[in-house]
Amino acid sequence: MAQLLLQRDATVTIAHRYTTDLAAVTRPADIVVVATGVPGLTGDVRASEVDGVAGRLTPVPDGVGPMTIALLMVNTLRAAAWAKHSA
Known part of the structure; x- marks a missing residue:
């Protein structure tokens, strides 16, 4: 994800469990x-702790799956349109 964002000229900051003052980094x-990269984990963010701060949250579990599928479909349609116009 970081690499994809960097390719779009985003400024990316990476933090981990030893990052001091994570709130100051993310705010x-x-x-x-x-x-977290831990199989079977039911949530990486406690929604109650970011309520009023986060504008949107993807649902957990199954939040990323539908987003991935939707973006795959968008990119497939874009590739098909590009291929049609390039031929």
């Missing part, structure tokens, strides 16, 4: 992507 961000 000024426009987008915060959270992923």
Whole structure:
């Protein structure tokens, strides 16, 4: 995700469990992507702790799956349109 955002000229900050004052790092961000990489985890963010701060949250579990599928469809349609106009 960080690499994809960098390719779009976004400023990316990466934090981990040892980051001191995580709130200060994330508070000024426009987008915060959270992923623990632990199979079976039911949520990476406690919604109650970011209520009133976060504008949007993807539902957990199954929040990323539908987003991934939707973006795959968008990119497939864009690629098909590009291929049609390039031929």
